Amino acid sequence: MDLLLPIRISAALAVIFFILPDKRKLVVPAALTAAISLFIISIYSLFFRDIAMSSRPYFMADNISKAVYFLISFFGAIMAVYSSGFITRKLNRYFAYFFLTIASSLGVVISANWLIFTIFWGISGTALFLMIQLESGANAAAKKTMIILGGSDSLLILGIAIIYYATGTFTIGTAPWSGLAAACLLAAALAKAGGMPLHTWIPGCAEKAPLPVTAFIPAALDKILGIYMMTRLFQIMRFPPEARMAVMIIGAITIICAVFMALKQHNAKKLLAYHAVSQVGYMILGIASGNLLGLIGGFFHMVNNAIYKSALFLGTGQVEKTTGTDRLEKLGGLAKLLPITFTSMLIASFAISGIPPFNGFYSKWLIYQGILGAKTAKDFPLLTMLCLLAALFGSGLTLASFMKLLHAIFLGSSSPAIGRIAPDNREKFSLVFPQITLAAACILLGLFAVNIFIKPVFGSGVLDEIRGSWSPGTASLLMIAGIVIGLLLYWLSGAKTRRAGSFIGGYKVAPEMRVSGVTFYASIENIFPFRQIFKLADKKIFDLYEMTKLGLFYIIGILRYFHTGVLSNYLTWIFAGGIIIFLAL
Amino acid sequence: MTTLFHYLIFPGLLFALVVGMIASWIERKVTARVQWRVGPPMLQPLYDVMKLFIKENIVPEHAHYLTFAAAPLISFVSAGLAATIIGMSIFFPSSGFQGDLIVVAYLLVIPALSLILGAAASANPLASLGASREMKMVLSYELIFWIALIVAWIKTGGLLNLSLFAVNGAVGASVSGAIAFALMLITMQAKLGRVPFDAAEAETEISGGTYIEYSGPLLGFFKMSQYIMLVAVPALVSIIFLGGASIGKYVILLVLIILAENTNPRLKITQCLRLFWFFLLPVGLIAIILATLGY
Known part of the structure; x- marks a missing residue:
């Protein structure tokens, strides 16, 4: 039993589900059993079997591979549960492509040979295309995705050819610096992960594709694969400072432009999609900085992003399932109706905005330190600092757009557009369980980042670089102690609580006074350069x-x-x- | 246990709260003198909070109760945590950890964040307007806040440890440092929500905005976190730009805040955005360029 076994199993599962008849009662239990046993087998082969992957010439498994491998299997299990509750049509096809995706993604991260890598990489892109076009009306989005990913695959092959020309081998290993090869491979990685300017398939895909597909692939798996490849690329090639700087600038631009696009979205899924793009910028910055802390931060941010971004997408899916819409202006005041979804989305929003002590903060904290100590800081101090500014300010903008999202969906007064909600449209176990798991992961990874992520993956030696680290565990304990004291104070004061109508200066609250979160940043959208830029963006000038x-x-x-x-x-x-x-x- | 003591008593919650109340009294006294009034007695801030804690708590009917009630508490404890880390670096310089500056900067955002969430949870239209303005306010000053910090980082070679700034000497002593310090003063005013940057509350216009539905003990927690912020933010600015904090430096910053508060009219939220993003941003970029050139 080695790491290839889960790949073989899921490839076989893909074929089996393709043949199975489309009967819900048959497919759902089968898929759940298959996905969960696959997860267990993956864990078993990862942790309890010390297999010598070196005996296999075309595969490898170092700690980075193993971490990513674990993550992919974990998402496979989570998303299978969610999909079983969400998808209603063509279930057999869906799960066939689903397992194909898992097989190919697992294959990418343990292949030690560029050819095998490319084959798995290509299959994962194709599987995504097939999954998107399962939804009726998503053909254009699927085509766009296929063209961008497929086009970048050809660049990948070109890059590999150049490396082969220089080294004479297809084994993934140290290669001499070649600008063209690096650019080609980076383009492939960025297209997969969704870095600018190759990001444009993600918003379209998020809008049209079935929601679990978006949450599974562009939000989680493709980020993992793209950033995994980028990490490897920076390992095997020695980037000169100019090239590093160029990559970092791409990262900085990705953060800022995508987050501004997210600010103005009226569609929950598109808003999240632009954040899926924007967060890639942080990973790029961290990895390209060439500093060990930055590298760890960038890689950790990839893990964190996969977790909270899919949690957010899953929450939106629950909202869409309950209310039948993803237009923000039609939603509002759902917190009481969907308490678990609200809580998990709140946690994920804090995590993505980098609020301590959640996981997003830890990785951003590492990335900022990485940029400050970047290898480019000596040659290009100004540009490096501007990249740092983009990262820091982008975090504030992220927070802003999530305040808008939370206000528009869950808080504020409830929208008249939502009628009575049938009880069976409320939170179902299969839709809620994955959200709880992911939200819990946000908290755990935030509190115990060092013990459950950094030490196992990068070894305990790396932490010597950090003199006395930020200990989120202690901080949270202190805050909890503070809250207990606060509650005690509150209790001692003996204040009574009364519910009363809203006060707006003596007037009666009328339905037309409702403020939806959608208009939160209207004043930003309407001031001078933004208005014009947004207009151009609507015309797809930047696409x-x-x-x-x-x-x-x-x-x-x-x-x-x-x-x-x-x-x-x-x-x-x-x-x-x-x-x-x-x-x- | 010592950590808990540091957090709850000194230099954390209780200490920061007491200093903040005194600072608030100074603020009100000076304001009163500027307006030819006598001003309140010294214990007035304490009376205010105590009064709030014996009053009834009114929660709007359609509010999301838990979020509405949790927001003030979260605001209070996280402001207290920020104050603890800042205070530790002043009183126990050896206790800091690398990167505590970034942690503090992020913790200081949480009070604004919980205010926004609390207001949003109250389901009051005016509170929603206030929340929207508060968020735009955060966006406005955050940009300049980070620019000023980046200048400080360039001048000190990427210093991330609060307690080391005191050793390094005043950042504000150079040309770029002075510009950054001036920017930071404006940011500080906005971060504390003082006039001219109080569009989110705007009593005369949206009757308290974000605070409109808060009453009783819940308002009391917000008041207390404001007091703590009034200590923590100037202390942080003083550490970074004036080379360490002392009572004298703190009082100077406090007086600057009070004077600016009393001599300026409120800015509209778009004016704030324009001020920070289009007027102060180029100034800040010039400061960064000067700093990289060594001035």
Whole structure:
């Protein structure tokens, strides 16, 4: 039993589910059993079997691989539970592609050979395409995803070819610096993870694809794979400071631009999708900084992001399932109706905004220190500091857009657009359990980051760099002690509580006075440069894919003039061409 | 146990609270003198809080009770934690840990954050307006806050340890440091929610905004966290830019806050945004450039 076994099993499962009839009563229990046993087998082969992967020439398993491997299996189990409660149509197909995704992702992270890596990488992209187009009306989004990911795959192959040319081997290992190869491989990694400017498939996918697909793949797995590859790339190549700086600038721009786009979204899933892009910037900054703390921070942030981002998507899924909409202006005051979803989304929002003591704060804290000690700080002090500023300020903007999200969905007064909610549309175990697990992971990873993540993955030696570390556990204990004292004070005061109507200066609260979170930042959207920039963004000026498409269609448009369909015209062209060739000869 | 003592008594919650009450009294006394009034007795802030704790708690009907009630407490304990870390670096310099500056900076955001959530949970339209303004306020000053900190980092070679700033000497003594210090003073005013940056409360316009539905002990917790913030934020600024905190430096900063408060009209929220993002941002960038050039 080694790490290849779960891959084989899930590939076999993919085939089995593809053949199974689409009967809910059959597919759901089968999928749950399969996913959970797969998770158990993965854990067993990870922790309880010290297998010598070195005996297999094309595979490897160092601590980074193992961490990512564990994470993928964990998400597989969680998402299978959620999907079983969420997806209603084409379940057999869904789970077939689901297990294909798991198999290919697991394959990527343990392959030690570029060819095998590319094959698994390509399969995972294709599986995503298949999963998106399961939803009716998602064809355009699926096509866009496929073109961007597939296009970047060809860059990946080009990059690998260059490395092969230089080293003469396909084994993933130290390679001499080559700007072109690095750029190609980075483009592939960024397209997968969703770094700018190759991010544009993520919002489209989030809007159209079935929700568990978004929560599973673009929000979690593709980030894991993309950033995993980037980590490896920075391990095997020695980046000169200029290249590091360029990558860091991409990271900084990704953070700021994506988060500004998120601020103005009216659709919960699109808002989250832009954050899925924005958070990649932090990982890029951390890893590209070349500082050990930054590397750990970037990698840890990838883990954290996968956890809280999918928690957020799953919460939105619950809201959508209950109310039938994901338009923020139609929602409001759902906290009482969906208490567990509210709590888990609140925790995940704090985590993503980097509020101590949650996990997002720990990784950002490491990343900031990493940027301050970055290898580029000597040659490019100004640019490095501007990247740091982007990271720090981006965190505030993230917080802002999550305040908007929480206010619009859960707080404020309840929306008249939501009618009575049928009891069976409320929180179901299969939808709530994954959210609780992920929210708990946010807290645990925040409190015990050192013991459950950093030491096992990077070894205990790395912490010597940090003199006296931030101990979130102690901090939380203190805060809890403070809260207890506060409650005691409250109890001693003997104050009574009374419920009364809202006070708005003597007027009666009317329905039209309702403030939805959607309008929170209207004043930012309307001031001078933002208004214009947002307008351009709405026209998709900044979308590389749309622009390329526009350019291609323009050229095709010219060529179309020649294709009139009139035979005599074609004959004329042939004769004209023949004469030119004849004269030239 | 010692840690608990540090957090609850000295230099944490209780100590910061007492100093904050005294500072608040000074604030009100000076304000009164500026307006040709006599001003309150010294124990007035204490009376205010005690009064709030014997009053009835009124919770709006449609509010989300738990969030509404938890927000003031969270605000209080996290402000207290920030004050503890800052205070420890002043009184017990050897106790700090690397990166405590970033932790403190993030902890100081939590009071604003819980205010926003509490207001949002009250289901009151004016509170929602206040919450929206408070968040925009945070966005406005946060940018300049980090710029000022980055200047300090460039000047000190990326110092992340609060207690080391005192050893390093005053950052504000250089050209870029002075600009950053000036920016930080404006930020400090906004972070404390003092006039001219009090659009989120704006009593005369949205009758307290974020605080509108709070009463009794819950308001009391918010009041206490304000007192703590009034100590913690100037102390932090003083540590970073004036090379350590002392009573003299703190009082100077406090007087600056009070004077600015009494001589300025309230800014609209868009004016705040424009001020911070379009006017102070270029100034801050110039300060960063000067700092990288060594000035």
